[in-house]
Amino acid sequence: MNENRSTPSAVDKRPRWGRMRFGDRRLSALWIAIPAGALVSSALAAVVVATGGGGPQPVVGAAVIVALTLGPCIGFAWVAVVDRSTLRGAAEQPEQSVESRWFERATSGALTDTLLIVGLGTATLAFTRVEVPTLIALSAVLMIAMGSVAVRYLAEQRRG
Template identity: 40%
Template sequence: MTIEQPPTTWGRTRFGTGRTPAMAIAVPLGILIGIAGGLLAVVFGVAGAQPLVGFLSFAAFLTFPGIAVVFAVVVDRETLKGATQHPDDSVESGWYDRATSGTFHDIIVVLGVTSLVLAFIPRDFQVDLKLVLPAVLALCFVSTGIRYLLLRRKG
Protein backbone atom coordinates (compact mmCIF):
# COMPACT_ATOMS: atom_id res chain seq x y z
CA MET A 1 0.00 0.00 0.00
CA THR A 2 1.51 3.29 -1.10
CA ILE A 3 0.66 6.61 0.47
CA GLU A 4 -0.13 9.32 -2.06
CA GLN A 5 1.95 12.40 -1.29
CA PRO A 6 0.95 15.88 -2.42
CA PRO A 7 3.14 17.71 -4.96
CA THR A 8 5.88 19.92 -3.55
CA THR A 9 7.64 23.02 -4.84
CA TRP A 10 10.90 21.18 -5.57
CA GLY A 11 9.54 17.68 -6.19
CA ARG A 12 10.81 14.26 -5.27
CA THR A 13 12.88 11.62 -7.02
CA ARG A 14 11.43 9.24 -9.56
CA PHE A 15 13.33 6.20 -8.34
CA GLY A 16 13.37 4.21 -5.12
CA THR A 17 10.51 4.98 -2.76
CA GLY A 18 9.93 8.38 -4.36
CA ARG A 19 10.01 10.10 -0.98
CA THR A 20 13.49 11.58 -1.25
CA PRO A 21 13.48 15.29 -2.14
CA ALA A 22 15.09 15.80 -5.54
CA MET A 23 17.26 18.63 -4.24
CA ALA A 24 18.72 16.32 -1.57
CA ILE A 25 20.35 14.42 -4.42
CA ALA A 26 20.88 17.28 -6.87
CA VAL A 27 22.81 19.61 -4.56
CA PRO A 28 25.55 17.19 -3.42
CA LEU A 29 26.00 15.76 -6.92
CA GLY A 30 26.03 19.25 -8.44
CA ILE A 31 28.76 20.27 -6.00
CA LEU A 32 30.75 17.18 -6.99
CA ILE A 33 30.33 18.09 -10.66
CA GLY A 34 31.64 21.59 -9.91
CA ILE A 35 34.64 20.19 -8.03
CA ALA A 36 35.36 17.73 -10.84
CA GLY A 37 35.19 20.55 -13.40
CA GLY A 38 37.58 22.63 -11.32
CA LEU A 39 40.00 19.73 -11.04
CA LEU A 40 39.84 19.10 -14.78
CA ALA A 41 40.56 22.77 -15.42
CA VAL A 42 43.67 22.59 -13.25
CA VAL A 43 44.85 19.26 -14.71
CA PHE A 44 44.49 20.44 -18.32
CA GLY A 45 46.04 23.85 -17.63
CA VAL A 46 42.92 25.86 -18.38
CA ALA A 47 42.82 27.31 -14.86
CA GLY A 48 45.51 29.87 -15.64
CA ALA A 49 48.62 31.00 -13.78
CA GLN A 50 47.02 30.65 -10.34
CA PRO A 51 45.59 27.13 -10.14
CA LEU A 52 43.74 27.70 -6.85
CA VAL A 53 41.87 30.71 -8.20
CA GLY A 54 41.14 28.87 -11.44
CA PHE A 55 39.91 25.80 -9.55
CA LEU A 56 37.61 27.88 -7.35
CA SER A 57 36.28 29.84 -10.33
CA PHE A 58 35.53 26.77 -12.41
CA ALA A 59 34.03 24.94 -9.43
CA ALA A 60 31.81 27.90 -8.55
CA PHE A 61 30.59 28.46 -12.10
CA LEU A 62 29.95 24.76 -12.79
CA THR A 63 28.17 23.92 -9.54
CA PHE A 64 24.80 25.54 -10.30
CA PRO A 65 24.50 24.13 -13.83
CA GLY A 66 25.51 20.76 -12.36
CA ILE A 67 22.73 21.01 -9.77
CA ALA A 68 20.23 21.94 -12.50
CA VAL A 69 21.19 19.00 -14.71
CA VAL A 70 21.07 16.48 -11.88
CA PHE A 71 17.73 17.91 -10.70
CA ALA A 72 16.27 17.60 -14.20
CA VAL A 73 17.39 13.97 -14.37
CA VAL A 74 16.18 12.81 -10.95
CA VAL A 75 12.96 14.79 -10.37
CA ASP A 76 9.58 13.22 -11.00
CA ARG A 77 7.43 15.79 -12.82
CA GLU A 78 4.30 14.46 -11.20
CA THR A 79 5.60 15.49 -7.77
CA LEU A 80 6.20 19.12 -8.81
CA LYS A 81 3.57 21.64 -7.79
CA GLY A 82 2.13 23.42 -10.84
CA ALA A 83 3.95 21.30 -13.45
CA THR A 84 2.17 20.73 -16.74
CA GLN A 85 1.12 17.09 -17.01
CA HIS A 86 1.87 16.63 -20.73
CA PRO A 87 4.21 19.42 -21.90
CA ASP A 88 4.74 17.76 -25.29
CA ASP A 89 1.07 18.24 -26.15
CA SER A 90 1.26 22.04 -26.01
CA VAL A 91 0.87 24.38 -28.95
CA GLU A 92 4.34 25.77 -28.31
CA SER A 93 5.84 22.28 -28.57
CA GLY A 94 4.21 21.89 -31.98
CA TRP A 95 5.61 25.24 -33.11
CA TYR A 96 9.07 24.21 -31.94
CA ASP A 97 8.87 20.84 -33.71
CA ARG A 98 7.80 22.48 -36.97
CA ALA A 99 10.48 25.19 -36.65
CA THR A 100 13.30 22.71 -36.09
CA SER A 101 12.06 20.50 -38.90
CA GLY A 102 12.17 23.48 -41.27
CA THR A 103 15.61 24.45 -39.98
CA PHE A 104 16.91 20.99 -40.85
CA HIS A 105 15.84 21.51 -44.44
CA ASP A 106 17.37 25.00 -44.48
CA ILE A 107 20.70 23.59 -43.32
CA ILE A 108 20.64 20.86 -45.97
CA VAL A 109 20.07 23.45 -48.71
CA VAL A 110 22.68 25.91 -47.39
CA LEU A 111 25.34 23.24 -46.91
CA GLY A 112 24.59 21.74 -50.33
CA VAL A 113 24.89 25.08 -52.11
CA THR A 114 28.02 25.97 -50.12
CA SER A 115 29.63 22.63 -50.99
CA LEU A 116 28.84 23.20 -54.66
CA VAL A 117 30.36 26.69 -54.60
CA LEU A 118 33.47 25.51 -52.73
CA ALA A 119 33.97 22.72 -55.29
CA PHE A 120 34.57 25.31 -58.02
CA ILE A 121 36.80 27.66 -56.03
CA PRO A 122 40.55 27.38 -56.74
CA ARG A 123 42.53 24.99 -54.51
CA ASP A 124 44.57 27.75 -52.83
CA PHE A 125 41.41 29.04 -51.10
CA GLN A 126 41.40 27.89 -47.47
CA VAL A 127 38.33 27.58 -45.28
CA ASP A 128 38.87 27.61 -41.52
CA LEU A 129 36.53 25.15 -39.81
CA LYS A 130 36.85 27.14 -36.59
CA LEU A 131 34.80 29.81 -38.35
CA VAL A 132 32.56 27.67 -40.54
CA LEU A 133 31.12 25.41 -37.85
CA PRO A 134 30.08 28.28 -35.54
CA ALA A 135 28.54 29.96 -38.58
CA VAL A 136 26.46 26.85 -39.28
CA LEU A 137 25.41 26.77 -35.63
CA ALA A 138 24.44 30.44 -35.75
CA LEU A 139 22.44 29.76 -38.92
CA CYS A 140 20.57 27.01 -37.06
CA PHE A 141 19.75 29.36 -34.18
CA VAL A 142 18.60 32.16 -36.48
CA SER A 143 16.55 29.89 -38.72
CA THR A 144 14.83 28.17 -35.80
CA GLY A 145 14.16 31.47 -34.05
CA ILE A 146 12.64 33.14 -37.11
CA ARG A 147 10.53 30.10 -37.97
CA TYR A 148 9.30 29.78 -34.37
CA LEU A 149 8.35 33.47 -34.21
CA LEU A 150 6.51 33.26 -37.53
CA LEU A 151 4.60 30.16 -36.42
CA ARG A 152 3.74 31.82 -33.12
CA ARG A 153 2.49 34.88 -34.92
CA LYS A 154 0.27 32.79 -37.18
CA GLY A 155 -1.14 31.09 -34.09
Protein backbone atom coordinates in the same frame (compact mmCIF):
# COMPACT_ATOMS: atom_id res chain seq x y z
CA MET B 1 -16.11 43.31 -1.54
CA ASN B 2 -16.85 40.12 -3.32
CA GLU B 3 -13.68 38.30 -4.24
CA ASN B 4 -13.74 35.24 -6.39
CA ARG B 5 -11.15 32.95 -4.89
CA SER B 6 -10.63 29.63 -6.50
CA THR B 7 -9.80 26.60 -4.43
CA PRO B 8 -6.27 25.25 -4.79
CA SER B 9 -6.05 22.47 -7.32
CA ALA B 10 -4.05 19.29 -7.01
CA VAL B 11 -1.31 20.89 -9.11
CA ASP B 12 -0.83 23.65 -6.52
CA LYS B 13 -0.34 21.12 -3.71
CA ARG B 14 2.74 19.61 -5.31
CA PRO B 15 6.11 20.65 -3.86
CA ARG B 16 7.96 23.57 -5.45
CA TRP B 17 11.24 21.67 -5.91
CA GLY B 18 9.77 18.31 -6.83
CA ARG B 19 10.46 14.85 -5.57
CA MET B 20 12.35 11.83 -6.80
CA ARG B 21 11.51 8.17 -6.54
CA PHE B 22 13.83 6.18 -4.33
CA GLY B 23 12.57 2.63 -4.17
CA ASP B 24 9.07 2.78 -2.72
CA ARG B 25 9.59 6.21 -1.17
CA ARG B 26 9.62 9.70 -2.60
CA LEU B 27 12.30 12.06 -1.37
CA SER B 28 12.88 15.71 -2.11
CA ALA B 29 14.99 15.97 -5.27
CA LEU B 30 17.25 18.45 -3.50
CA TRP B 31 18.40 15.73 -1.07
CA ILE B 32 20.31 14.12 -3.92
CA ALA B 33 20.94 17.14 -6.15
CA ILE B 34 22.84 19.23 -3.58
CA PRO B 35 25.40 16.57 -2.55
CA ALA B 36 25.78 15.32 -6.13
CA GLY B 37 26.30 18.86 -7.41
CA ALA B 38 28.82 19.58 -4.65
CA LEU B 39 30.68 16.36 -5.48
CA VAL B 40 30.84 17.13 -9.22
CA SER B 41 31.84 20.75 -8.54
CA SER B 42 34.63 19.62 -6.19
CA ALA B 43 35.81 17.05 -8.73
CA LEU B 44 35.97 19.75 -11.41
CA ALA B 45 38.01 21.95 -9.08
CA ALA B 46 40.35 19.05 -8.29
CA VAL B 47 40.90 18.33 -11.98
CA VAL B 48 41.61 21.99 -12.76
CA VAL B 49 44.03 22.34 -9.84
CA ALA B 50 45.73 19.03 -10.70
CA THR B 51 46.31 20.18 -14.28
CA GLY B 52 47.86 23.45 -13.11
CA GLY B 53 44.91 25.70 -13.84
CA GLY B 54 44.38 26.78 -10.23
CA GLY B 55 46.81 29.65 -10.37
CA PRO B 56 49.63 30.44 -7.95
CA GLN B 57 47.42 29.65 -4.92
CA PRO B 58 45.71 26.34 -5.67
CA VAL B 59 43.42 26.43 -2.63
CA VAL B 60 42.04 29.82 -3.61
CA GLY B 61 41.74 28.68 -7.21
CA ALA B 62 39.84 25.57 -6.17
CA ALA B 63 37.52 27.64 -3.95
CA VAL B 64 36.77 30.00 -6.84
CA ILE B 65 36.09 27.11 -9.19
CA VAL B 66 33.76 25.46 -6.67
CA ALA B 67 31.97 28.78 -6.10
CA LEU B 68 31.47 29.29 -9.83
CA THR B 69 30.37 25.75 -10.69
CA LEU B 70 28.38 24.74 -7.60
CA GLY B 71 25.07 26.30 -8.68
CA PRO B 72 25.06 24.92 -12.22
CA CYS B 73 26.19 21.47 -11.03
CA ILE B 74 23.37 21.34 -8.46
CA GLY B 75 20.95 22.47 -11.15
CA PHE B 76 22.06 19.78 -13.59
CA ALA B 77 21.89 17.11 -10.87
CA TRP B 78 18.39 18.27 -9.90
CA VAL B 79 17.23 18.07 -13.53
CA ALA B 80 18.64 14.54 -13.73
CA VAL B 81 16.87 13.23 -10.61
CA VAL B 82 13.58 15.12 -10.31
CA ASP B 83 10.34 13.36 -11.21
CA ARG B 84 8.64 15.86 -13.48
CA SER B 85 5.14 14.82 -12.43
CA THR B 86 5.85 16.06 -8.88
CA LEU B 87 6.63 19.66 -9.87
CA ARG B 88 4.15 22.41 -9.10
CA GLY B 89 2.79 23.98 -12.26
CA ALA B 90 4.41 21.50 -14.65
CA ALA B 91 2.42 20.58 -17.73
CA GLU B 92 1.20 17.00 -17.69
CA GLN B 93 2.24 16.28 -21.29
CA PRO B 94 4.70 18.97 -22.43
CA GLU B 95 5.37 17.20 -25.72
CA GLN B 96 1.78 17.95 -26.73
CA SER B 97 1.93 21.68 -26.04
CA VAL B 98 1.39 24.34 -28.69
CA GLU B 99 4.98 25.51 -28.30
CA SER B 100 6.36 22.03 -28.94
CA ARG B 101 4.31 21.81 -32.15
CA TRP B 102 5.66 25.21 -33.24
CA PHE B 103 9.20 24.04 -32.53
CA GLU B 104 8.66 20.76 -34.38
CA ARG B 105 7.39 22.58 -37.48
CA ALA B 106 10.20 25.13 -37.26
CA THR B 107 12.95 22.51 -37.02
CA SER B 108 11.57 20.36 -39.82
CA GLY B 109 11.37 23.40 -42.11
CA ALA B 110 14.82 24.55 -41.03
CA LEU B 111 16.31 21.24 -42.16
CA THR B 112 15.02 21.90 -45.66
CA ASP B 113 16.35 25.47 -45.56
CA THR B 114 19.75 24.32 -44.34
CA LEU B 115 20.08 21.59 -46.96
CA LEU B 116 19.07 24.00 -49.73
CA ILE B 117 21.38 26.84 -48.66
CA VAL B 118 24.36 24.59 -47.88
CA GLY B 119 23.88 22.69 -51.15
CA LEU B 120 23.77 25.89 -53.20
CA GLY B 121 26.72 27.30 -51.25
CA THR B 122 28.77 24.15 -51.81
CA ALA B 123 27.99 24.16 -55.53
CA THR B 124 28.95 27.84 -55.77
CA LEU B 125 32.24 27.24 -53.95
CA ALA B 126 32.99 24.24 -56.16
CA PHE B 127 32.46 26.18 -59.39
CA THR B 128 34.34 29.28 -58.24
CA ARG B 129 37.12 27.18 -56.67
CA VAL B 130 37.11 29.39 -53.58
CA GLU B 131 38.53 27.65 -50.53
CA VAL B 132 36.94 28.32 -47.15
CA PRO B 133 38.49 27.18 -43.86
CA THR B 134 36.61 24.31 -42.23
CA LEU B 135 35.85 26.23 -39.03
CA ILE B 136 34.23 29.07 -40.97
CA ALA B 137 32.23 26.68 -43.16
CA LEU B 138 30.91 24.69 -40.19
CA SER B 139 30.14 27.87 -38.27
CA ALA B 140 28.19 29.15 -41.27
CA VAL B 141 26.15 25.93 -41.45
CA LEU B 142 25.40 26.19 -37.73
CA MET B 143 24.37 29.85 -38.01
CA ILE B 144 22.14 29.10 -41.01
CA ALA B 145 20.39 26.28 -39.16
CA MET B 146 19.94 28.26 -35.94
CA GLY B 147 18.76 31.35 -37.78
CA SER B 148 16.28 29.36 -39.81
CA VAL B 149 14.82 27.69 -36.71
CA ALA B 150 14.50 31.07 -34.95
CA VAL B 151 12.78 32.77 -37.89
CA ARG B 152 10.44 29.83 -38.52
CA TYR B 153 9.57 29.53 -34.82
CA LEU B 154 8.68 33.22 -34.63
CA ALA B 155 6.56 32.86 -37.78
CA GLU B 156 4.73 29.87 -36.25
CA GLN B 157 4.22 31.82 -33.05
CA ARG B 158 2.67 34.74 -34.95
CA ARG B 159 0.38 32.41 -36.86
CA GLY B 160 -0.79 30.96 -33.56
